[in-house]
Amino acid sequence: MSQNSMPQNKKSKYHHVNPNSWSFKLFLIYDIFMVFIIVFNLFCLCMNFFLMSNLGSWFFNSIHLPDVLSFYREHLHPWVITTEAWFIIFLIVELLVRWAIAIINKHHQRWFFFPFIHWYEILAIVPHLRFLRLFRAGVIAYRLYEMGYQIVPSAWQKKALFYYRVVMEELSDRVVLTVLDGVRHELNTSTTHKDLISNVVQHHRELFTQVLAEILQENLSKELRAERELIAKNVGQIVSQAIEDTPELTQLLRLVPIVGSRIEQQIQSIGQRLGENITQGLISPLAYPNTSTAQKPNLYLDISQRISRIEIENNAQLDELVRSAVFESLEAIRKQVKVKQWQQIMQEQDQATE
Numbered sequence: 001m002s003q004n005s006m007p008q009n010k011k012s013k014y015h016h017v018n019p020n021s022w023s024f025k026l027f028l029i030y031d032i033f034m035v036f037i038i039v040f041n042l043f044c045l046c047m048n049f050f051l052m053s054n055l056g057s058w059f060f061n062s063i064h065l066p067d068v069l070s071f072y073r074e075h076l077h078p079w080v081i082t083t084e085a086w087f088i089i090f091l092i093v094e095l096l097v098r099w100a101i102a103i104i105n106k107h108h109q110r111w112f113f114f115p116f117i118h119w120y121e122i123l124a125i126v127p128h129l130r131f132l133r134l135f136r137a138g139v140i141a142y143r144l145y146e147m148g149y150q151i152v153p154s155a156w157q158k159k160a161l162f163y164y165r166v167v168m169e170e171l172s173d174r175v176v177l178t179v180l181d182g183v184r185h186e187l188n189t190s191t192t193h194k195d196l197i198s199n200v201v202q203h204h205r206e207l208f209t210q211v212l213a214e215i216l217q218e219n220l221s222k223e224l225r226a227e228r229e230l231i232a233k234n235v236g237q238i239v240s241q242a243i244e245d246t247p248e249l250t251q252l253l254r255l256v257p258i259v260g261s262r263i264e265q266q267i268q269s270i271g272q273r274l275g276e277n278i279t280q281g282l283i284s285p286l287a288y289p290n291t292s293t294a295q296k297p298n299l300y301l302d303i304s305q306r307i308s309r310i311e312i313e314n315n316a317q318l319d320e321l322v323r324s325a326v327f328e329s330l331e332a333i334r335k336q337v338k339v340k341q342w343q344q345i346m347q348e349q350d351q352a353t354e
Contacts, residue, residue: 028144028149031140031143031144032144034136034137034140035137035140035141037087038133038134038136038137039134039137041083041084041087041133042130042131042133042134044080044083045080045084045130048077048080051069051072051073051077052073052077056069057069084127088125088127091121091124091125092125095118095121095122095125098114099114099115102114120132120135120136120139121136124136162342162345165341165342166342169340169341169342173337173338176333176337177334177337177338180330180333180334180337183330184327184330187323187326187327228280231279232275232276232277232279232280233276235275235276235278235279236271236272236273236274236275236276236279237272237275238275239271239272239274239275240268240269240271240272240275242271243267243268243271244268
């Protein structure tokens with residue numbers, strides 16, 4: 001057993017204890033002794049349970065050693081029972097002595113706090129709750145670990161932590177998958193999901209309006225600013241071509257001698273410029289929404305507000321869209337939950353050792 005140096009940035013609550021004092025050494029020896037006898041006691045009880053069971057009889061008969069089992073049951077089993085009785089008495093006396101020491105040294109604010117703080121030790125005295133003695137051994141081992149003594153090798157700690165995470169991941173995966181299956185079944189067999197979707201939409205209408213307005217303003221206005229001149233030029237050409245393709249106007253202007261063709265060209269030019277200016281004026285509020293005033297409100301916000309007022313109860317396409325999005329989200333979560341993180345860790349460890 002080695003003593004580790006405590007981290008510099010994190011002090012243990014036992015940092016005030018002098019490790020060279022006789023009281024500390026006695027305290028350390030006593031804790032190690034308690035861990036040993038508790039583990040040994042539980043080991044003896046487990047073996048006794050196995051040897052006195054039908055499974056033990058079958059095992060020793062299978063290996064052709066029934067005499068060994070008979071010797072244990074006749075001579076050693078009574079000794080184990082007697083030892084357990086003496087060990088229970090020892091635990092009671094030891095608990096009372098420690099309670100008295102805690103009262104004398106005022107370890108707790110009130111003298112009766114001790115049994116509540118050490119409830120697992122009191123329950124461990126009961127024969128049917130012997131497994132709590134192992135919990136006490138774990139508490140002692142953790143206290144020694146806090147004091148800087150490595151009771152369990154680091155490799156064992158990593159293995160125990162890994163398998164603990166495996167168990168917790170498997171349990172949590174089963175719970176999450178069961179919940180997701182329940183949600184999917186509820187959506188497939190019940191009509192209440194429509195009310196749920198409607199309530200969600202109603203609750204988030206304002207947020208939906210703001211997000212939609214920001215998306216339109218950020219993307220559409222940027223494209224309009226980039227293509228503004230081209231759009232205006234195209235509209236101007238369309239107006240000019242429309243004037244040119246109007247036969248009534250052409251025939252009327254040709255009745256004017258000498259200057260008729262000149263007037264026709266000017267009208268086409270004026271129409272083209274007019275179309276360009278009108279287009280620029282129409283695009284300006286959409287291309288530069290941040291310059292909108294009270295007389296010129298933000299058109300994106302107005303569009304988003306109108307879209308957010310759409311009712312989904314009578315809109316089958318929107319209801320199907322939301323339903324599809326919910327089911328695909330559940331399926332994506334299900335696939336992610338099915339991914340075994342511990343298997344990936346094992347694969348990485350295997351690749352590192354190769």
